[in-house]
Amino acid sequence: MEITDSSPDSTKAINLSTRQLNPATVNHSATSFPVDDVQDLICFSHLRWNFVYQRPQHLLNRATRNYRVWFIEEPIWGDQLTLTRCHQTDRLTVLVPHLPHGTKPAEAIRLQRQLIDTFMANERINNFIAWYYTPMALLFSDHLTPRITVYDCMDELSAFWGAPPQLLEEEKRLMERANIVFTGGHSLYEAKCTRHPHVFAFPSSIDFSHFSVARQPQPDPADQRVIPQPRIGFSGVIDERFDYELLRELAQRRPQWQFMLLGPIVKINPAILPRTSNVHYLGMKSYKDLPAYFSNWDVAMLPFALNNSTRFISPTKTPEYLAAGLPVVSTPIRDVVRTYGNADFIQIADSASAFESAIETALTGGHPTDWTAIDEFLMENSWDHTWSEMNRLIVATMSLSVEQ
Template structure:
């Protein structure tokens, strides 16, 4: 890892108004799991910084010697996977993570770096450092998720005090956090429009049955009962569910003959899958874990040219539902009724033109550029103030 150095071969600290040379991200999400907000933003930031993406530990059986595994995912992207032995208590794990991260920082001779947090839990091993910039990209209310650690709320309060700047993954989350930090901005889900627009032109096999699709993580937020009832009410429709099943028992998922589980698919494969769909679904339950979410899939479905029926997620209702781009359903019967209306829409061309006009104002490139400007403003030097002596 080459750092920028001065003539005396000493690392140079961050230049005001320029992002630090190294960006160290702490995340609760695996880089290779589902391609979503962190990957979109950080891949773009890695064009001007060296990115180290530190995941949560992997616990291995046997007498594993604690260490980091490094994986390259791009010229300037390194995934860091802590490997710890099974059976450790919380304090033992934390102590080991502190030492591993200490060795990491020393080994890479970090002198010009920023910290970017997705999880406050990483403070337990990273709080003793002084980065040039600390960013908290608060994409979810993690304390409301299943199996969330009890300490996460206190650690988030600590992180909000340490952070120089805070971004939120949606407008509703911004409203909930805006009084907890003096430099906070809402950056809702963006889109790689060209990628998903491929679904409009890709040729799909002609089919007699309507296909309703969903992609994403199938977890405690997913409304299993709604999908089961929809499948029973419309046996002539096929429901395609794409994505990994986590934090719930797979045996609890409905097994109707017209429900298909494909498992995980890559980001590159999604447009081809969606080319065969007639309508997209966002079937989430309304509870604490979905109160502040801003599903990235909403604009992605629309970019693919698909009509969408969604649960009444606040950041979907505003703006997509209010603008008539997404239909909002309350239960299985309502979802079916709204789906039938969308599938028989007579003005789809006009609707799609309005959707495209709206989406043209939204992209991950624009989001990343705007975030970068906000971060540079934090690093910019304060304007000099000169006192003048007024002669009387």
């Protein structure tokens, strides 16, 4: 076994994050150190760091202002047992377990535990925050004694295709161990708030300065430069949440409209997707390049299907589209409706004909009309503010454990 190193080539009406912590009900860890001594945050994630840039990357990059961050991914199967490192910054390191091909499940758990223990011993980490995105990581980390445990529940993973059958049981264990639970939206908050005394909703936020540059003309990226307008765009993972039948009907209804899709196709057969001449799959793009694409679109869309996998989502792309100055049309995803649709920031459409009509309204400048209100909302819901509020709650929880 070795550890190797490599270099990297909400609406204001629902102010849930200000709930007070009750010292009598806080689940304390076994360790007790001064709050200022907590230097490390170890994150267990089901998502790859270099996959789509989303909630984990936004939050944990900001967490480096307060902690050394170690981002542990799910294992990769190879020829030897090792734990590779990739330094994203001097304060954030991605760790990837590599397990030998043919390793049986029980042995895989033991080996991951061994790799993590060796890593922590080598780094002399004994006072840390454990931050979970996947309850499945408890299988190899439940022996650790973090200062506090945070569960950032960004999705209802059990509703996704291919979810492990034991995920719900592991989430129950994680909820019992966690000191504090964050959720990626208000619907998720409502689903989890009765299961833990300290649940706080932190919906998708925005890096306004990054996306607002799209409001000024940007060079059109080469792979969409030859495509005519009007352009209606989507950016995100194309999976079981994506309503490909809606897209198919829209493309057939309006052959002159060009539908731009940025992002990877995962967990579904690409053959089921519409392949008409006005539907363009441009693949995954880097986060830094998204404003250039958005700047050369006319309308942005959120064509999500209404199914179990979308019941609790709070799409990060909603505020990003708005920050880019794009009118937005979405299917009636619950958190999108309550946060943006009810505020008249975007249009909500529940059928192909309604979606078509809404895009037409956006193309003719009929919606939205109050960009001042939109910008005020976006500025109040930055990722910087979200991390600051999360860390305030984390520090308060750690302080309570010292007082106890």
